[in-house]
Amino acid sequence: MKAIWNGAVLADSDDIVVVGGDQYFPEAALQRTHTSFSNHRSSSERGQAHYLSLFVNGEFNADAVWFYPEPAEEYPELKGRVAFWKGVQIVD
Template sequence: MVRAIWNGKVIAESADTVVVEGNHYFPRHAVNAGYLRESGKNTFCPWKGQASYHTLDVDGELNKAAAWFYPEPKPRAKHIEDRIAFWRGVTIED
């Protein structure tokens, strides 16, 4: 089981993650949506497409744009569609 932990809370947990470029992408249903807030941030990857970001809100502490996903990934990245990855101090335990 792989877990994403930040500020002492399990943000996501799943045995079904996909690793791309060293990042675990969790199925959206395995992420605690109560910790996610829209961030308005977007970036672009040439082979994955446009990424959107969530800010984590755990016990009033914010970790801005610490979770990202590809709402409409390019064909080569379809395997991460509807999955979320983390960074910015989020610990991944497996």
């Protein structure tokens, strides 16, 4: 599966974990050349989510990538994984 935004492949992997409809890619599959730091955080039953923003082909997409550095103990499969939203397409 691939995560694509603004014409760029952000991540590409066959090792996908699906939790609550969200598709999580291995962190190692993330193309870091397209990401930038974000201070944004949110909390859910999965833990405290941290975010990354995207900068691709001159366009910025704030907080479009999220991950759980320390997921809740009920979600150990999320450790070391990233997910996408805000217009990022997941294609097979």
